[in-house]
Amino acid sequence: MANTKEISVEEKLRALYDLQLIDSRIDEIRNVRGELPLEVEDLEDEVAGLTTRLDKLKNDLESIEFQIKEKKNAIDDHKAAIKKYSEQQKNVRNNREFNSLSKEIEFQELEIQLAEKHIKEMRASIEHKKEVIAQSETKLEDKKTHLQHKKSELKDIMSETEKEETFLMEKSAEYEAQIEERLIKAYKRIRGSVRNGLAVVSIERGASAGSYFTIPPQTQMEIASRKKIITDEHSGRILVDSSLAEEEREKMEQLLAKL
Numbered sequence: 001m002a003n004t005k006e007i008s009v010e011e012k013l014r015a016l017y018d019l020q021l022i023d024s025r026i027d028e029i030r031n032v033r034g035e036l037p038l039e040v041e042d043l044e045d046e047v048a049g050l051t052t053r054l055d056k057l058k059n060d061l062e063s064i065e066f067q068i069k070e071k072k073n074a075i076d077d078h079k080a081a082i083k084k085y086s087e088q089q090k091n092v093r094n095n096r097e098f099n100s101l102s103k104e105i106e107f108q109e110l111e112i113q114l115a116e117k118h119i120k121e122m123r124a125s126i127e128h129k130k131e132v133i134a135q136s137e138t139k140l141e142d143k144k145t146h147l148q149h150k151k152s153e154l155k156d157i158m159s160e161t162e163k164e165e166t167f168l169m170e171k172s173a174e175y176e177a178q179i180e181e182r183l184i185k186a187y188k189r190i191r192g193s194v195r196n197g198l199a200v201v202s203i204e205r206g207a208s209a210g211s212y213f214t215i216p217p218q219t220q221m222e223i224a225s226r227k228k229i230i231t232d233e234h235s236g237r238i239l240v241d242s243s244l245a246e247e248e249r250e251k252m253e254q255l256l257a258k259l
Helices: 009-033 036-089 095-178 181-193 217-225 242-257
Strands: 200-204 238-240
Touching: 009 095, 009 181, 009 200, 009 238, 009 242, 036 095, 181 238, 200 242
Parallel strands: 200 238
Antiparallel strands: none
8 A cells, every 4th residue: 555645756756766676676586487487387287197197097907907807716617617517417317408508508618708808808908008007107207307307496596586586575565655556557557568577767868768769858858857757658668867767776786785
């Protein structure tokens, strides 16, 4: 929330330029980090996804092996049934009983053939899944190594810049509090609409910094008088004179040198 104390236009301009210097430095720090935080996040998601996939593949493998075991037990049961029916055939009283037992034996033999066919298919599936598991494990290890490298890289950058960034963000909030809400909204709107994030720029060689459009001498004099907030008609940026800008840059350098 802005302070109720009324401050001069020059004080507002200084506070705005200080805020710009601070926010630009925060931008630089974040540019150094670049896409690293997102890369780390993406790699963590990939590692989690691969781990889940591997767990599922291993569970599938266990399930298939269990099914093979069940099929083998079923084959043993079918063989026991064949042996029993064959023994019974030795004691039949007529052809009808013999043929009935023969059909039972034939059915059990077909069940054995079907079970053996399923076992063969499941063993082929196991071999395929083992290959996929091996490939997935290699890929997972590569991703984990890459993730550790990126995390280490990010940690190094964070340890170098975290203290400065925290300090700057606190200062940014302090300077915002000195400026009326209307100006802060304008500052943020301009900052968000330009590629380099510069909403407040100084006059350099008769033009606003980074611009080729010359500012009329009369306007330059008005800017130097620091009596009102003046914006560049081409870019919409807030303009300050070079002397004020230099003074504030020196002040900011001294502030940051204490870190």
